[in-house]
Amino acid sequence: MKRKDSYALLVMAVLIAIFPWIVAGNEYFISIVVFLGINSIITMGLCLLMGYAGQISLGHAAFYGIGAYSSGILTTHYSFSPVMAFFLGIFFSALVAYLVGKPTLRLKGHYMAVATLGFGEIFFIAFNELTPWTGGPSGLSGIPALRFFGKTLEETAYLYLVWGFVILLLIFSLNMVNSRVGRALRAVHGSELAANAMGVDAARYKVQVFVLSAVYASMAGSLYAHFVTFISPSSFGLMPSIMFLMMVVVGGAGTIWGALLGTAVFTSLPEYLRGLEDYEVLAYGGILMFILLFMPQGILQRMQNLLNQMKQRVEKSP
Amino acid sequence: MKPPRSFVHVRENSLKMSLTSQIIQFLFSGLNVGSIYALVALGFTMIYNATSIINLAQGEFVMLGGLIMVFLTVFLQIPMYLGLILTVAAVTLLGAFFERLAIHPLRNASLLTLIIVTLAGSILFRGIAMFLWGKDPYALPPFSSSKPLHLWGATLQPQFFWVLGITGLVLLGVWFFFNRTLIGKAMTACSFNSTAARLVGINVRKMVLFSFSLSAAVGAIAGIIITPITLMEYDRGPLLALKGFAAAVLGGLGSGGGAIVAGFLIGILESLGAGLVSSGYKDAIALLVMLIVLWVKPSGLFGSAEESELKKF
Numbered sequence: 001m002k003r004k005d006s007y008a009l010l011v012m013a014v015l016i017a018i019f020p021w022i023v024a025g026n027e028y029f030i031s032i033v034v035f036l037g038i039n040s041i042i043t044m045g046l047c048l049l050m051g052y053a054g055q056i057s058l059g060h061a062a063f064y065g066i067g068a069y070s071s072g073i074l075t076t077h078y079s080f081s082p083v084m085a086f087f088l089g090i091f092f093s094a095l096v097a098y099l100v101g102k103p104t105l106r107l108k109g110h111y112m113a114v115a116t117l118g119f120g121e122i123f124f125i126a127f128n129e130l131t132p133w134t135g136g137p138s139g140l141s142g143i144p145a146l147r148f149f150g151k152t153l154e155e156t157a158y159l160y161l162v163w164g165f166v167i168l169l170l171i172f173s174l175n176m177v178n179s180r181v182g183r184a185l186r187a188v189h190g191s192e193l194a195a196n197a198m199g200v201d202a203a204r205y206k207v208q209v210f211v212l213s214a215v216y217a218s219m220a221g222s223l224y225a226h227f228v229t230f231i232s233p234s235s236f237g238l239m240p241s242i243m244f245l246m247m248v249v250v251g252g253a254g255t256i257w258g259a260l261l262g263t264a265v266f267t268s269l270p271e272y273l274r275g276l277e278d279y280e281v282l283a284y285g286g287i288l289m290f291i292l293l294f295m296p297q298g299i300l301q302r303m304q305n306l307l308n309q310m311k312q313r314v315e316k317s318p
Numbered sequence: 319m320k321p322p323r324s325f326v327h328v329r330e331n332s333l334k335m336s337l338t339s340q341i342i343q344f345l346f347s348g349l350n351v352g353s354i355y356a357l358v359a360l361g362f363t364m365i366y367n368a369t370s371i372i373n374l375a376q377g378e379f380v381m382l383g384g385l386i387m388v389f390l391t392v393f394l395q396i397p398m399y400l401g402l403i404l405t406v407a408a409v410t411l412l413g414a415f416f417e418r419l420a421i422h423p424l425r426n427a428s429l430l431t432l433i434i435v436t437l438a439g440s441i442l443f444r445g446i447a448m449f450l451w452g453k454d455p456y457a458l459p460p461f462s463s464s465k466p467l468h469l470w471g472a473t474l475q476p477q478f479f480w481v482l483g484i485t486g487l488v489l490l491g492v493w494f495f496f497n498r499t500l501i502g503k504a505m506t507a508c509s510f511n512s513t514a515a516r517l518v519g520i521n522v523r524k525m526v527l528f529s530f531s532l533s534a535a536v537g538a539i540a541g542i543i544i545t546p547i548t549l550m551e552y553d554r555g556p557l558l559a560l561k562g563f564a565a566a567v568l569g570g571l572g573s574g575g576g577a578i579v580a581g582f583l584i585g586i587l588e589s590l591g592a593g594l595v596s597s598g599y600k601d602a603i604a605l606l607v608m609l610i611v612l613w614v615k616p617s618g619l620f621g622s623a624e625e626s627e628l629k630k631f
Contacts, residue, residue: 032459056433103613109429110372113437114563116610118605121560129598238556242437249434276450282445288438293423296431 001174008257010168016163020156023164030155032303034227036267037162038220043247043259044166044173044237045216050179051253053209054189055105056113059120060244063214065127065236066093069223072143072231082146084145086222090215097214098207105206108280120241127233146226162223169216173256185209252298261300339471344593345586346472350547352585353485354380355604357540358562359569359577360492361533367509368529368573375416375434377559378443379534383409383541384550385447388456398461412443413534417527440555447552455551458542481543488539489578495532496574505529509572529572557601561588564608570618579617 016033023029042064049055071090074080081087085181104115126132136139146153146161153161176182184205185194192202207253225231243266251262273280295302358376365373386408391401422436427435460477467474496502507515508525514521541550565584569576584604592600611618 008588050430054430056430059435104609107612107616110433111373111567111612112368113433113561113614114372115609117556118560119606120608121557122602122605125599125602129596203572242441245434245437246624253430278449279445281441285438285440285442285445289420289435289442292431292435292438293420296424296427 001171001178003259003272005174009167009174013167016159016167018249020159025156027155028195030159032268032271034155034159034162037159037166038224038269039228039244039247039263040166040260041162041169041220041223042217042244043251044169044256045213045262046244046260047176047248047253047256048173048185048268049209049213050137050248051255051259052182052185053188053206055206055210056245056258057116057210057213058113058238058241058245059116059118059123060213060217061236061238061241062120062123063093063097063217064240064244065123066096066225067218067234068129068231068236069134069221070218071139071222071225075144076140076142077133082144082222082226086219089218091219093214093221094211097211101207101210101214104204104208113164117238117241121238124233124237127236134233137233139230141230143225143229143231145229158227165219165223170256170260176310177256181205201226243284246288250287250299252302254301255296258298258300262298265299282305319556338578340593341590342470343472344589346469346474346478348586348589350478350481350581350585351544351589352582353481354540354544354558354581354582355562355565355585356578357485357488357536358558359565359581360489360574361536361540362537362559362563362571363567363574364505364529365532366566368505368512368526369421371421371432372563373439373516373530373533374433375440375443375555376533376537376561376562377555377557378440378447379409379413379537380541380544380558381447381550381552382412382443384458384545384554385451385456385541385552386538386543387542387551389451392458402542405542406535409538409541410531410535411527413537414527414531417530418423421526421530422523425494430609432614440559444555445553451532451552453552454475455549456545457549460546471602475547477543477546481547484539484543488536492536492574501525501528560608561601561604564604564611565617567611568614573618576618 005308020030042060046057046060049057067086067089071082071085074085074088082238100119104112104119107115128137146158148157177185184195184200187198187200188202188205195202203308205280221236224235239290247262247266248259249262250265251260269283270280273283289297360382361376361379362372365371365376383405387401387405390396390404391398396404410479416439420439421432424431424435460475461480462476464475464477467476494502494507504515504520505528507518508518508522512522515525544550559586565581565613566577568584569578569580571577584607587607588600588603591603
């Protein structure tokens, strides 16, 4: 991890720690930041896959759903403990990601995009049709809230739990991208042929990072299921998959911080657009198109460039 | 996204029929959806040949075709033939604008960006449609009488013949365009080798623009002919695009003939699967076919392995 990253991480941790006081315990704001944390876990994984390894996934909501439904089904129908269900969810997601990823990651660019799109849609159909377990389109309710030492976790405690995950995974991811593995992933992004020639097993690394990102999404799904206690297929369909991808691209896929910034933008956007739901899809499409055309590196990189330019101008002027 | 309702009525009717006539009924409705998949697949193929881009907004052209036709003929009461021409013209223009404003400026961008820009286009089109038409599905009256016909124990709406007939005409027209006209031949040349095409004086950039316009037009026609049967709403695009793409890869991406045959094949497979196995998993059939083809033989049924070496799978 670089020094800059550690400072940013520290600032973030302090902000989250004092956040409940900033908003005076307002449950509405706290729940938004909980969702922000949950989404951040997914987009961090997606950023490793897209920004670093250069592979696209348009089906990541499927892994999010596998995590959520594993937690939901195992705790309600089979009275598993939430912790056990959490780890089983991770296991299922990793297994599916491995089995699907192995043949899919051999494909390139457009083909991989459409294959993951199809795979995500198949899982969406399965969530809808496996009614005895998932409750079908009307959803699965009565998922138990998390309890620690006999006490139910309330909003503030859940905020700390989710962001504890975010910070741990962030430290892990930042360390990873600055290690041998991270360099290997970037090599694969640059040119698979060259990476292979330098002794980097591109195919293996791609599958590994795909599985890792699926595990992240599964954790987020479990945390989501226990927070809202009701899940339905619409949270795990095509549009959520696209949303996660949009968060990464708009913030800037090149760094994990960019992905987190994009997540913050898109998690809070629907709250500004309250009452304007008819414009929502239009706004998403418009923002994504604008970013692609005018800031292809994402918002974060653009802000850094502007800052640097300003610095230079200040230094030049007498 | 909710699963689209389609041929439900066919299944309800079929409960009273014998197995043979049921299968005939499924075959007919398979041909019907199949023509739509074939047209979408053809749209994919045209753009892919000119640019090696897979246009994820292909399904949105179909959706827009259906909804604009509803607006013109149901709300403004414009006669059908005029409405058809105006709708196709409008969607063609949209396709051209999309290429000019989004694809063209990014022609030198990374592959990842090129994939995401067509995705952004599809979201944008969907957003516009949702803003203009709302979330409700719209109906379009059939082109001629709605008195059903009986054929070998199966019941057929007259619209069935319209769908097949117009699809046939479009396919014939596209074949004629690519094989008998100068522009069409120039576009074919671009798909073989765009550098060589440029060397013999073909304006490749114009051909890319044509491919998007033409593909939008074909998509619009598919939307117009299918709306009287299945209704149309703003979020129908992605699934149509996926199934059309399934047909395009099954037929061997880049091959127009293959795409058409595979489109009908997938339509029939889906209809038989929905009727005889499970209607809930109907939409998964085409997607499974697509995944299996991509995993096992990405060159498709009719594509040669040698040719596929040259493509970027």
